Amino acid sequence: MSLRLFVALEPPGPVRRQLKLLAAELRERGGRAAREVRWVLPEQIHLTLQFLGNAPEERLDDVKRAVAGAAAAAAPLALSARGAGGFPNARRPRVLWAGVEGEVEALAALARDLGARLAPLGFPPEERPFSPHLTLGRARDGAPGLAGALAALQDRALGAWRAEELVLFRSELSLAGARHEPLLRAPLGAGRA
Numbered sequence: 337m338s339l340r341l342f343v344a345l346e347p348p349g350p351v352r353r354q355l356k357l358l359a360a361e362l363r364e365r366g367g368r369a370a371r372e373v374r375w376v377l378p379e380q381i382h383l384t385l386q387f388l389g390n391a392p393e394e395r396l397d398d399v400k401r402a403v404a405g406a407a408a409a410a411a412p413l414a415l416s417a418r419g420a421g422g423f424p425n426a427r428r429p430r431v432l433w434a435g436v437e438g439e440v441e442a443l444a445a446l447a448r449d450l451g452a453r454l455a456p457l458g459f460p461p462e463e464r465p466f467s468p469h470l471t472l473g474r475a476r477d478g479a480p481g482l483a484g485a486l487a488a489l490q491d492r493a494l495g496a497w498r499a500e501e502l503v504l505f506r507s508e509l510s511l512a513g514a515r516h517e518p519l520l521r522a523p524l525g526a527g528r529a
Contacts, residue, residue: 337392337393338390338391338392338393339390339391339392339393339396339506339519340389340390340391340506340507340508340509341387341388341389341390341391341399341504341505341506341507341519342384342386342387342388342504342505342507343384343385343386343388343403343450343454343502343503343504343505344382344383344384344385344502344503344505345382345383345385345413345415345443345499345501345502345503346382346383346501346503347381347382347383347415347417347470347495347497348497350495350497351417351494351495351496351497352378352379352381353378354417354494354495355378355381355417355434355470355472355494356378358420358434358472358489358492358494359375359376359378359432359472359473361485361489362420362432362472362473362482362485362486362489363375365482365484365485365488365489366479366481366482366485367481368481369479369480369481369482370479370481370482370485372475372476372477372479373432373473373474373475373479373482374473374474374475374476374513375472375473376471376472376473376474377513380513380514380515380516381470381471381472382470382503382505382516383415383436383468383469383470383499384471385443385446385447385450385502386447386450386451386454386459386461386462387462388454388459389459391459395457395458396519398457399454399457399459399504400504400519400520402450402453402454402457403450403453403454403502403504403520403522404520404522404526405453406446406449406450406453406502406522407501407502407522407523407524407525407526408522408523408524408525408526409449410442410445410446410449410502410524410525411442411524411525412498412499412500412524412525413438413439413442413443413446413498413499413524414438414439414496414498414499415436415437415438415439415440415443415496415497415498415499416436416437416438416493416494416495416496416497417434417435417436417437417470417494417495417496418434418435418436418437418491418492418493418494419434419435419489419490419491419492419494420432420433420434420435420472420485420486420489420490420492421433421435421469421486421490422479422482422483422486423467423469426482426483426486426487427480427483428478428479428480428483429475429478429479429482429483429486430474430475430476430477430478430479431469431471431473431474431475432471432472432473432474432475432479432482432486433469433470433471433472434469434470434472434494435468435469435470436468436469436470438496440468443466443468443499444466444468446502446524447461447466448461448466450502499524500523500524500525501521501522501523501524502521502522502524503518503520503521503522504518504519504520504522505517505518505519506519
């Protein structure tokens with residue numbers, strides 16, 4: 337059996353509530369275009385460091401050790417969420433997101449270390465440059481009608497938090513959407529002197 341896995345940081349409740357309000361405002365401002373978006377439930381929003389995809393169940397213990405090792409070698413991170421944008425661009429976004437600021441260089445270093453630890457297990461790191469964000473929704477064919485809404489909300493402060501654990505999630509897909517189950521919560525900095 338295989339497990340669909342990813343590694344992420346979770347924003348706390350107050351930030352999730354601000355993200356929920358931001359998504360609601362995007363829906364209101366976006367009108368008809370916003371109906372083409374599959375919105376992420378606030379409790380499912382996370383900051384992905386690496387998506388592993390389908391992993392054989394027998395590799396799970398090795399993956400857990402790699403995640404725990406990367407977490408132990410890193411320090412807790414001061415992060416904040418700010419503004420809205422889209423990938424590949426705001427004019428025709430397929431992914432709507434909230435930006436992440438703060439100790440992003442240390443966050444990128446954590447993502448690189450995690451990738452280096454997972455690569456020997458058959459999970460190569462993402463080839464695209466690391467771009468920290470919190471996904472709010474996805475539009476299959478892009479959503480050009482949301483460009484104005486994204487521009488209007490690009491500087492909205494959404495809250496700060498201290499990220500203190502790295503989470504290995506199992507993602508189960510269904511017609512009702514993805515359900516994420518934490519398989520490991522590894523504290524950041526546990527191995528630092």
